[in-house]
Amino acid sequence: MDPQDHQQPELRQVLVLQPPFVFNIHEHLFADRFHVLKAYDSPLPTRDFLQANAQSVKVVLCSGIRDLPALKLVVTDATGVNHIDMAECVRRGIKVTNVGDVYSDDVADAAVGLLIDVMRRITSGERFVRDGCWTTSREYPLGAKLGGKRVGIVGLGNIGSRVATRLEAMGCIVSYTSRRKKQSTPFTFYPNILQLAFDSDALVLCCALTNNTRHMIDNKVMKALGKKGIIVNVARGALVDEVELVKCLLEGELGGVGLDVFENEPNAPRELFELDNVVFLPHAAAFTNESFYDVAQVMIANLEVFFGNKPLLTLVNNKF
Amino acid sequence: MDPQDHQQPELRQVLVLQPPFVFNIHEHLFADRFHVLKAYDSPLPTRDFLQANAQSVKVVLCSGIRDLPALKLVVTDATGVNHIDMAECVRRGIKVTNVGDVYSDDVADAAVGLLIDVMRRITSGERFVRDGCWTTSREYPLGAKLGGKRVGIVGLGNIGSRVATRLEAMGCIVSYTSRRKKQSTPFTFYPNILQLAFDSDALVLCCALTNNTRHMIDNKVMKALGKKGIIVNVARGALVDEVELVKCLLEGELGGVGLDVFENEPNAPRELFELDNVVFLPHAAAFTNESFYDVAQVMIANLEVFFGNKPLLTLVNNKF
Structure with missing residues (x-):
C-alpha cells in the first residue's frame, strides 16, 4: 500500500x-x-x-x-x-x-518455561551435556517435581491468569495476591505478599511496576519463601530488590530464580553467572x-x- | 525398620x-x-x-x-x-x-519444558546473557509463539496424554498417532507418523521403543515436518535416526530439537553442540x-x- x-x-x-x-x-x-x-x-x-x-x-x-x-x-x-x-x-x-x-500468552509461556527450567534444571542440564560432563559423570543432580507445588502468582491480570491456567495443567496448586480479590477465579487470594510467600514454594511475578510494587520482593519476602523457594520474574526488574536477591542466592537463602527482567537492563547481575540455579533471559518473554x-x-x-x-x-x- | x-x-x-x-x-x-x-x-x-x-x-x-x-x-x-x-x-x-x-508427570513437564525452550529460545537466551552478549547487542532473535501451533504427539499413553493436557493449556492444537485410536480423547488421530508430521509444527515423542518404532523418525518424517519443524524426544533415543537428525539440523532442514535421550548415551552428538536451536538434557526428564x-x-x-x-x-x- x-x-x-x-x-x-x-x-x-x-x-x-x-x-x-x-x-x-x-x-x-x-x-x-x-x-x-x-x-x-x-x-x-x-x-x-x-x-x-x-x-x-x-x-x-x-x-x-x-x-x-x-x-x-x-x-x-x-x-x-x-x-x-x-x-x-x-x-x-x-x-x-x-x-x-x-503479549500475554507469550509472556505466560515464558514464565512457565522459566519455572520448569529452574525446577527441572534444564539450562544447567544443557550445560552439563554441552560441556561434555555427561560422558564422565552420570550423576546429574535431581530436579524438583512441579506437580503438587504451591505457586503464588503476584498479579492475576492478563498474564497472571494465563500462567495460572498453565500451572494448573501441571498439577500445581495456585494462589495469588493482587490489588483486590478477583470474583471469578477458583484460586486462593492472599491480601499480602509476605503471607503468600510463606505459603508458597514458588512465586511468579506478573504485576505492573508502580510506586506501590517497587521492591515488593524484598529480603523479608525472600526469607519467607525460604531456602527451596523459587522466584520467576517476567514483569519488571524493579519489583525485586536485586541487591538482596543476589545476596540471598549467593548465601543459599533461595532455591533458584528465573529472570527475564532486571533492575539495570541490559545488565544482569554478573555475580550470579556462575550459579546453576539461576536462569536468565534477555527481556525476551514477550517477543515472538x-x-x-x-x-x-x-x-x-x-x-x-x-x-x-x-x-x-x-x-x-x-x-x- | x-x-x-x-x-x-x-x-x-x-x-x-x-x-x-x-x-x-x-x-x-x-x-x-x-x-x-x-x-x-x-x-x-x-x-x-x-x-x-x-x-x-x-x-x-x-x-x-x-x-x-x-x-x-x-x-x-x-x-x-x-x-x-x-x-x-x-x-x-x-x-x-x-x-x-x-514418572509420567515429570516426563511430561520436561517435554513441555523442552518444547518451550526450543521455541522460545530459552537456553540460547541464557547463553546470550551469561556470555555477556546482551550488553553489547540488543538484537536477540525472536522465538516462536506456542499458541496456535499444531503439535503431534507420538504415543498417547500415560506420558503423551499428560503432555497433551499441558499443551492445550498453552493454546496448542494437539493431534496424535498411536498403535490404535483412543476412544476417550478429543484429539485428532493420525494412523501414520508421516501424515502427522506433514500436518504438525512440532512432534513430541512419548512412545515405547519396540522393533516397530525403532527409527520411526527417519529422514522422510523430518522432511515432512519441515524447516521450521521441531522435535522433542523424551522417550528413547533410538526412536530417531540420529545420523539423519544431525544431518538435517546441520543443513537447516529442521527448525530445532529438544532431546533428553540419545542413541548412544551418555554421548550426545557433538556436531550439534554449537547449534542454538538444540536443547540437550542428560536423560533426566523422569528424575526428580x-x-x-x-x-x-x-x-x-x-x-x-x-x-x-x-x-x-x-x-x-x-x-x-
Whole structure:
C-alpha cells in the first residue's frame, strides 16, 4: 500500500524518537499507512528536528513528550507504561495506548518455561551435556517435581491468569495476591505478599511496576519463601530488590530464580553467572515473531482510529 | 525398620547386579526390608557370585537374567522395558514389573519444558546473557509463539496424554498417532507418523521403543515436518535416526530439537553442540527427588506383594 492511497497522508504524522523493537521487522507496515517522522534518522539535532515539527505532531510512538505542545496521543509498543511520564500525560490530557494483551500468552509461556527450567534444571542440564560432563559423570543432580507445588502468582491480570491456567495443567496448586480479590477465579487470594510467600514454594511475578510494587520482593519476602523457594520474574526488574536477591542466592537463602527482567537492563547481575540455579533471559518473554506482528497491528489500529476520530482500542489512561 | 522385624528376611532375597539410579538416594528403603544381594559390592567375580546364589534367587532388580535358573521376577526402576530380555522372560515365565506411571508427570513437564525452550529460545537466551552478549547487542532473535501451533504427539499413553493436557493449556492444537485410536480423547488421530508430521509444527515423542518404532523418525518424517519443524524426544533415543537428525539440523532442514535421550548415551552428538536451536538434557526428564521416592515405593510394594504371594502391582508382561 502506498502513502498516496490515503487521504491527506501529510496530516497523519507519527513521530518516532527511537525506533521501537517492532520496527526491526514491521516498520513498513507503519510507513505504508502513516507519515512517519523519524527523529533518529534526521541529520538535525533532535531538538531542532522536534522544533521543526513540534507544532503539528499529534501522535508519538513511545516516549519523549515534553517538547511537543500539540501532542494528543502516545502509542507504546509495550504492555507496561512505567517508561512513560503518565503524570504529564494526565496534566495535558494526552491519551496513552499500550498493546493490550497481545503479549500475554507469550509472556505466560515464558514464565512457565522459566519455572520448569529452574525446577527441572534444564539450562544447567544443557550445560552439563554441552560441556561434555555427561560422558564422565552420570550423576546429574535431581530436579524438583512441579506437580503438587504451591505457586503464588503476584498479579492475576492478563498474564497472571494465563500462567495460572498453565500451572494448573501441571498439577500445581495456585494462589495469588493482587490489588483486590478477583470474583471469578477458583484460586486462593492472599491480601499480602509476605503471607503468600510463606505459603508458597514458588512465586511468579506478573504485576505492573508502580510506586506501590517497587521492591515488593524484598529480603523479608525472600526469607519467607525460604531456602527451596523459587522466584520467576517476567514483569519488571524493579519489583525485586536485586541487591538482596543476589545476596540471598549467593548465601543459599533461595532455591533458584528465573529472570527475564532486571533492575539495570541490559545488565544482569554478573555475580550470579556462575550459579546453576539461576536462569536468565534477555527481556525476551514477550517477543515472538507472532507477537511482533500482532503488536504492529494493534499500534496501527490505534493510529487509524485516532486519525479517523474514533475511540482508541487499548487506551491505558481512560480518565478523559 | 530393621531386617529382623520381618519374617525370614533371608528368604526375601533381591539380587542387584548394578545399582539402579534410585539406590543413589533410597537404597536404605530396600535394605531395611529385603536381603539385598549386591553383586557389584562383592569381592567375587560376578560369575562366581551368581553361582553362589543362583539356585535361590527369585527376584532381580533390573537385568541380567540368563544365569539365574530360579528367577521368577524382574523389578525394573524404569517405565520402558526395552533393556530387558523380554523374550527370555516370556519363555521362562518370569514376571517383569516396571514403575507404572510414577514418572509420567515429570516426563511430561520436561517435554513441555523442552518444547518451550526450543521455541522460545530459552537456553540460547541464557547463553546470550551469561556470555555477556546482551550488553553489547540488543538484537536477540525472536522465538516462536506456542499458541496456535499444531503439535503431534507420538504415543498417547500415560506420558503423551499428560503432555497433551499441558499443551492445550498453552493454546496448542494437539493431534496424535498411536498403535490404535483412543476412544476417550478429543484429539485428532493420525494412523501414520508421516501424515502427522506433514500436518504438525512440532512432534513430541512419548512412545515405547519396540522393533516397530525403532527409527520411526527417519529422514522422510523430518522432511515432512519441515524447516521450521521441531522435535522433542523424551522417550528413547533410538526412536530417531540420529545420523539423519544431525544431518538435517546441520543443513537447516529442521527448525530445532529438544532431546533428553540419545542413541548412544551418555554421548550426545557433538556436531550439534554449537547449534542454538538444540536443547540437550542428560536423560533426566523422569528424575526428580519426588519421582525417585515414588519409584522406590512402587518397587518395594511389588517386592512385598511378591514375597507375600499377592498379585503384582505394575506387571508389564501380564500374559501369565
